[in-house]
Each structure stands twice: as structure tokens, then as C-alpha cells.
Amino acid sequence: MLGYCAGVRRAIDIALREAAAHQKVYTAGPLIHNPVVLETLKMRGVEVLEEDADTQSAAVQDAVVVIRAHGVTPQAEARLKERGFRITDASCPKVKKSQTLAKELSQAGVRVFLAGEKRHAEIIGIQGYAPDSIVVENVRDALETALLLLAEDPATKIAVIAQTTLAEEDYAAISDALQTVFPRITIYNTICSATRTRQNALRSLCEKADAIIIAGGRNSANTRRLAAVAEAACSAGGGAGAAPGKPVALVENAREIPEAFLRGTYATIGISAGASTPDEIVDEIERLLLWRRR
Ligand code: SF4
Structure with missing residues (x-):
């Protein structure tokens, strides 16, 4: 099992397709963490959008911004639209599913735990869909936060979602820890196959x-x-x-x-x-x- 996963490959294909059809194509964050590939993409007209890019400049006018496989928060997407960019969403469908799940749970009054890395783009994106969700990186984190939440509101409904790239044993340990505090927690296995x-x-x-x-x-x-x-x-x-x-x-x-x-x-x-x-x-x-x- 080597090479790009389906989500990353799809995002690169979408960006290149956009580059063939439009003057200027940006990506919201690097499509891939590899400088050589980013340079190749740049040569084919796909650049990473700088936060401070001048939206009035001719280079940026009529530009398309491709959202990468990790996804972004709805707030970030709205900001890009306000800046005048056209958006092409290349979020991985599996990440999109986690975003929708988090949103629906949050809107239904369920407190969502997100098991993953606090600073990872995918987790930041999902959290944007469930602003009251709680990110936990490890068992200690999970136990401490769950106990605080239990003290605050013992009747609260709880669910947990995993970052798609989390190791199964790490997710099992984190969800077990949460379940010791909230036995009725709903555990969603969102780890990517x-x-x-x-x-x-x-x-x-x-x-x-x-x-x-x-x-x-x-x-x-x-x-x-x-x-x-x-x-x-x-x-x-x-x-x-x-x-x-x-x-x-x-x-x-x-x-x-x-x-x-x-x-x-x-x-x-x-x-x-x-x-x-x-x-x-x-x-x-x-x-x-x-x-x-x-
Ligand atoms: S969820 Fe992540 S690892 Fe799985 S296919 Fe999508 S981008 Fe790739």
C-alpha cells in the first residue's frame, strides 16, 4: 500500500483540471506536504494561496481556490468567497462525511469529542462544523476533559469521532477512556479504510x-x-x-x-x-x- 491515497490523488486531479481551465488556481493550504510536488504543481499553474494575497491584483482576479483533501472550516470557506474567489471543493468525501456528522450531532445537542491532533487541518476543519466540540489527543486528555464535562453536566449526550488517519489502537484507547466516564457515549469509527x-x-x-x-x-x-x-x-x-x-x-x-x-x-x-x-x-x-x- 504505497503512494497517494484516493483523497489526495482526487484533490490533485481536481486542481490540475481547474488549472487547465482557468487563468489562476490556488489551493487553500498545501495540497500535499512535499516541496518537490508543490513546485511541479506551481509550474502547472497551481499555487498555495498566501493569507495576505492582494485580492485586487490582476493575478488574483477570476481565480479559483481549490479546497484540499483535509477540508476547511465553513468560516474559512465563507471568508474566501467574501474575498471574491470561486471555490472548488476537493475535500475528501470521507472527511466531508465527518464534517457533516459533527455538524448534525452538534445541532442535535450532542457534545462531540474529536480524537486527533488539535493543530491538524482536518480536525480544525471538522471543529468549524461543530464549534462546541472538544479535541482530545490522547487518553489523559480524554479522561481529564471528560471528567470536567461530567462535573459540569452529567446528563449531557456524548459522541466521539476520529481523525481519519488516527491509528486504530489509539482511537480504541481514547474511546475506552471516554466510555469509562460516559458509558452511554456513541463511538463513530471514522478512521479511513x-x-x-x-x-x-x-x-x-x-x-x-x-x-x-x-x-x-x-x-x-x-x-x-x-x-x-x-x-x-x-x-x-x-x-x-x-x-x-x-x-x-x-x-x-x-x-x-x-x-x-x-x-x-x-x-x-x-x-x-x-x-x-x-x-x-x-x-x-x-x-x-x-x-x-x-
Ligand atoms: S480520509 Fe484522508 S487518508 Fe483517507 S482517502 Fe481521504 S484524504 Fe486520504
């Missing part, structure tokens, strides 16, 4: 390989999470079948592959990649490993 499949494939790869490379940007949440999944599966006590002490390297490109991986120290090296890692980077890593091990 692409994420789940990729993480499960990585776990079985960790059983077979002697070392693991995770390819992707350090600023990509799902790449970091894959590295954490690999660390857990490859370390002693990392679960059934995990061999102790297998090294895991997170690399943004082939130049970052540690020397030990290139020297042939490990007979089998497994490679996995984040949902926003271009195929070219994975190919480049594979080529270098094969070349150095000839």
Missing part, C-alpha cells in the same frame, strides 16, 4: 522484514503515525509476532536513507509510505536500495 489497510499491511510487513523504511514528509501526520505503528510493531513487546529491535527509519527522500540500510546490514527491508507521498519518492528509495545492494 485506506489508513486502516495501510497500517495493517505495515504491521504484517514488520513481521517479515528485518528493517523498515517509512517514506513521507515529517510534517505529514499520517506518515508520522505510520512510523509510530512501525516502531510499536518492530520493538520488543510490540504485539504478537513482532521481533525485537528492528530499526525503523522515516525518510523524506532517498538521500535520507541511513547508511546501515544501504550497506546490506539487513537482508529484507520493508517500505511503506504516507498517504501524501508521491510514487516517485518511493521508486527513488527502492532504486537506491537495490543499486547499493547489488
Whole structure:
């Protein structure tokens, strides 16, 4: 399971399609956390919109803004429209589903917990649809916040939604913690199947390989999470079948592959990649490993 996920690929395709049809195409935030791909997109007419872009300038007139796979808050979307941009929504349909769910629950008076990273664009976007939702990043966070809420309003109805790229075991731990405080909580499994499949494939790869490379940007949440999944599966006590002490390297490109991986120290090296890692980077890593091990 390598290369872009369906949501990221779709957003890139939409942006390129818009670029072929319009003078100027911007994206609300980077479409992908990879400088090389962003540069290629720029050459094809797709640029990241700067917050302070002068909307009166000729370059910005008649421009289209593509909303990336992570989505944005409805407030941010409204601001873009006020600035005169035309909007093309390339939010991933799975993220859109979480946004709608959060909105409906919030409007029905349910207090929504969002399990994920407070500063991640997807969580910020969903929170915009349920402004009274509470973001929890870990079990401690979940317990502390839930206990405070219980003291404030013991009768409150509670639900929890996960960031689509959260690891299943992290979500299970967070929702279990919330359930100890609110036994009647409704738990929605909004983890993306692409994420789940990729993480499960990585776990079985960790059983077979002697070392693991995770390819992707350090600023990509799902790449970091894959590295954490690999660390857990490859370390002693990392679960059934995990061999102790297998090294895991997170690399943004082939130049970052540690020397030990290139020297042939490990007979089998497994490679996995984040949902926003271009195929070219994975190919480049594979080529270098094969070349150095000839
Ligand atoms: S990881 Fe899943 S939810 Fe997130 S953008 Fe990709 S397909 Fe959509």
C-alpha cells in the first residue's frame, strides 16, 4: 500500500483540471506536504494561496481556490468567497462525511469529542462544523476533559469521532477512556479504510522484514503515525509476532536513507509510505536500495 491515497490523488486531479481551465488556481493550504510536488504543481499553474494575497491584483482576479483533501472550516470557506474567489471543493468525501456528522450531532445537542491532533487541518476543519466540540489527543486528555464535562453536566449526550488517519489502537484507547466516564457515549469509527489497510499491511510487513523504511514528509501526520505503528510493531513487546529491535527509519527522500540500510546490514527491508507521498519518492528509495545492494 504505497503512494497517494484516493483523497489526495482526487484533490490533485481536481486542481490540475481547474488549472487547465482557468487563468489562476490556488489551493487553500498545501495540497500535499512535499516541496518537490508543490513546485511541479506551481509550474502547472497551481499555487498555495498566501493569507495576505492582494485580492485586487490582476493575478488574483477570476481565480479559483481549490479546497484540499483535509477540508476547511465553513468560516474559512465563507471568508474566501467574501474575498471574491470561486471555490472548488476537493475535500475528501470521507472527511466531508465527518464534517457533516459533527455538524448534525452538534445541532442535535450532542457534545462531540474529536480524537486527533488539535493543530491538524482536518480536525480544525471538522471543529468549524461543530464549534462546541472538544479535541482530545490522547487518553489523559480524554479522561481529564471528560471528567470536567461530567462535573459540569452529567446528563449531557456524548459522541466521539476520529481523525481519519488516527491509528486504530489509539482511537480504541481514547474511546475506552471516554466510555469509562460516559458509558452511554456513541463511538463513530471514522478512521479511513485506506489508513486502516495501510497500517495493517505495515504491521504484517514488520513481521517479515528485518528493517523498515517509512517514506513521507515529517510534517505529514499520517506518515508520522505510520512510523509510530512501525516502531510499536518492530520493538520488543510490540504485539504478537513482532521481533525485537528492528530499526525503523522515516525518510523524506532517498538521500535520507541511513547508511546501515544501504550497506546490506539487513537482508529484507520493508517500505511503506504516507498517504501524501508521491510514487516517485518511493521508486527513488527502492532504486537506491537495490543499486547499493547489488
Ligand atoms: S487518508 Fe483517507 S480520509 Fe484522508 S484524504 Fe486520504 S482517502 Fe481521504
